[in-house]
Amino acid sequence: MHDLAAFQRAFGAAIARNDQSPRDRALGRALAIHRNTSAKAGQDALADNFPVVRALTGEQAFVACAAAFVEADPPREARLCLYGEGFDAFLTRYAPFAQLPWLTDVAWLERCVVEALFAADARALNGGDLAGAIETSAVLRLHPATRFGAFRSPVASIWRAHQPDAGEDALDHVGWRPEAALVTRPLAEVLVTEIDPRAIAFLHACAAGKPLGVAVETLAGGEVADIFSTLITAGAFA
Amino acid sequence: MTCTAGLGLKTQHLDEILTSRDPGLWFEVHAENYMVDGGPRLAALAAVRDRHPISIHSVGLSLASVEPPDPASLRRLADLVARFEPIAVSDHLAWQKWNGVHHADFLPFPRTRAALETVADNVQRVQEALSRPILVENPSLYVDLPGHELSEAVFLTELARRTGCGLLLDVNNLYISASNIGFSAAAALDLIPGDAIGEIHLAGHDADPALDSRLLIDTHGTAVAEPVWELYERLIARIGPRPTLIERDDRIPAFATLMTERARAHNLLGRVVLTDA
Numbered sequence: 001m002h003d004l005a006a007f008q009r010a011f012g013a014a015i016a017r018n019d020q021s022p023r024d025r026a027l028g029r030a031l032a033i034h035r036n037t038s039a040k041a042g043q044d045a046l047a048d049n050f051p052v053v054r055a056l057t058g059e060q061a062f063v064a065c066a067a068a069f070v071e072a073d074p075p076r077e078a079r080l081c082l083y084g085e086g087f088d089a090f091l092t093r094y095a096p097f098a099q100l101p102w103l104t105d106v107a108w109l110e111r112c113v114v115e116a117l118f119a120a121d122a123r124a125l126n127g128g129d130l131a132g133a134i135e136t137s138a139v140l141r142l143h144p145a146t147r148f149g150a151f152r153s154p155v156a157s158i159w160r161a162h163q164p165d166a167g168e169d170a171l172d173h174v175g176w177r178p179e180a181a182l183v184t185r186p187l188a189e190v191l192v193t194e195i196d197p198r199a200i201a202f203l204h205a206c207a208a209g210k211p212l213g214v215a216v217e218t219l220a221g222g223e224v225a226d227i228f229s230t231l232i233t234a235g236a237f238a
Numbered sequence: 239m240t241c242t243a244g245l246g247l248k249t250q251h252l253d254e255i256l257t258s259r260d261p262g263l264w265f266e267v268h269a270e271n272y273m274v275d276g277g278p279r280l281a282a283l284a285a286v287r288d289r290h291p292i293s294i295h296s297v298g299l300s301l302a303s304v305e306p307p308d309p310a311s312l313r314r315l316a317d318l319v320a321r322f323e324p325i326a327v328s329d330h331l332a333w334q335k336w337n338g339v340h341h342a343d344f345l346p347f348p349r350t351r352a353a354l355e356t357v358a359d360n361v362q363r364v365q366e367a368l369s370r371p372i373l374v375e376n377p378s379l380y381v382d383l384p385g386h387e388l389s390e391a392v393f394l395t396e397l398a399r400r401t402g403c404g405l406l407l408d409v410n411n412l413y414i415s416a417s418n419i420g421f422s423a424a425a426a427l428d429l430i431p432g433d434a435i436g437e438i439h440l441a442g443h444d445a446d447p448a449l450d451s452r453l454l455i456d457t458h459g460t461a462v463a464e465p466v467w468e469l470y471e472r473l474i475a476r477i478g479p480r481p482t483l484i485e486r487d488d489r490i491p492a493f494a495t496l497m498t499e500r501a502r503a504h505n506l507l508g509r510v511v512l513t514d515a
Contacts, residue, residue: 003352004304008345009337012339012341038341045342075342077298078297078299078334079270079273079298081270118279119276121275121277122276189278
């Protein structure tokens with residue numbers, strides 16, 4: 001009866017189904033404490049990993065949303081600093097935020113920031129490394145922290161308006177337009193940079209291992225030197 | 239052994255930690271926060287390690303699970319331990335994993351002889367992966383489960399005897415368990431063999447505001463309570479000084495406030511007179 005596997009199956013199921021009225025009152029209280037502690041840990045991790053979404057929705061609405069996400073997609077491993085994969089997709093289905101479709105984009109960007117923060121270390125390629133002639137057959141390797149995407153909302157500007165060095169009214173000055181965003185970690189801090197949308201195809205080509213001469217064709221019609229300079233300055237390559 | 243007092247590493251205090259020169263000061267980190275590929279957090283830990291000893295406290299090996307510790311997690315922990323050479327590596331007498339879900343808490347189980355075999359197997363797997371003994375901590379208990387065959391003290395003592403692991407005695411957890419379940423914390427404390435105890439934890443707790451104010455919850459959100467300090471003094475008078483950690487994970491005060499609390503443990507450790515000596 002007290003076989004460990006059977007006990008864990010029953011206890012885990014009781015926590016998961018939020019059984020409010022088990023026959024044993026003391027056991028019910030303990031289950032409630034463990035359920036609360038475990039759910040709060042997941043919610044706190046989401047709050048840490050999605051501070052801009054949290055600021056945009058307000059604390060109360062975020063807590064309710066985080067609780068719903070933790071229930072739908074609980075942590076699968078102990079590293080809660082990496083918890084929150086899929087939160088952006090969850091937000092598209094979360095009815096209370098249906099009027100805020102751009103929250104999904106912000107959540108996607110914040111997820112990239114978390115991934116960038118804990119990605120492997122590598123020295124970022126800088127302008128000096130490329131001072132000489134670059135062979136068109138060379139392949140540029142993305143830095144392990146580099147993430148990028150194009151969105152219908154101004155994600156990079158919204159994110160930057162929430163950083164400590166932004167002014168209090170920075171969010172009011174964000175122009176509502178599509179933005180492509182680049183997430184990098186050239187030194188100790190994660191950077192979010194707005195990039196020319198054509199750079200996205202170029203970064204995809206580099207990620208796919210295309211030689212520079214081929215990858216650069218994606219930039220046809222753009223300011224190639226400017227785009228390239230932005231990517232190098234941000235530390236997109238290793 | 240570094241038989242002095244340490245603090246949990248809080249990154250918001252990093253600058254003060256890096257300049258602090260207090261004798262014997264060491265820092266403990268939760269392993270899972272650092273089991274990552276790279277980045278500034280690992281770099282900060284390396285900077286702390288250059289100046290102070292550190293201890294690695296895991297909160298996720300799920301030692302009391304029927305399934306053995308996840309090999310990928312063990313590998314990451316082994317890498318961390320190899321890189322930072324901590325004074326101690328520890329986890330809890332509890333489980334977290336069930337059906338693919340990780341419950342970020344320390345869940346209880348009936349302490350049967352069969353469970354002892356399972357936990358001992360898991361502890362041995364961890365020790366083999368790390369090539370060193372670990373310490374196993376008593377968790378806070380909120381219910382007296384039916385089906386226990388062994389007391390916590392006997393279970394832990396037997397686990398240490400079988401696996402060669404040491405024990406991390408969390409005096410606050412013991413106080414909470416005793417209060418919630420209804421046994422004498424002092425009597426239970428006296429049963430744990432001193433030579434197995436490799437580290438001591440001290441932390442604050444709160445009465446449960448929502449469910450039942452008679453229940454104490456292990457929140458790590460307040461200063462260490464006086465009855466916990468009394469138990470601590472009783473313990474070190476019996477077993478002698480041990481590395482002692484002041485844990486604080488919620489409502490984190492200024493570094494100086496934590497250092498004042500740490501000084502109390504440091505001073506007690508410095509003037510221990512063994513009662514049996």
